[in-house]
Amino acid sequence: ISGADNLEEHxxxxxxxxxxxxxxxxxxxxxxxxxxxxVLIDTTLNGRRLYDYLPRSRREMIIFTSRNRQIAVDLAP
Structure with missing residues (x-):
């Protein structure tokens, strides 16, 4: 990812x-x-997956849109 050295920190x-x-x-x-x-699971930034940067909260809602049903199954909690 271009500019990844600052992306994580900033x-x-x-x-x-x-x-x-x-x-x-x-x-x-x-x-x-x-x-x-x-892209979310295999792409790493300083050893962490992009998926690991998604916020976690009891008051959250994250919607993933996709044309691939299996991705929806894989990303569901």
């Missing part, structure tokens, strides 16, 4: 931290056009 970690805070309120994230789950 975007991925801060977004994950902020949206993982319980007092952040309810939120929705849409990850569109995930037709190849290897």
């Amino acid at each position: 975007m991925l970690n801060p977004v994950k931290r902020k949206l993982s805070e319980e007092d952040q309120g309810r939120w929705l994230m849409i990850i569109d056009n995930v037709d190849d789950n290897s």
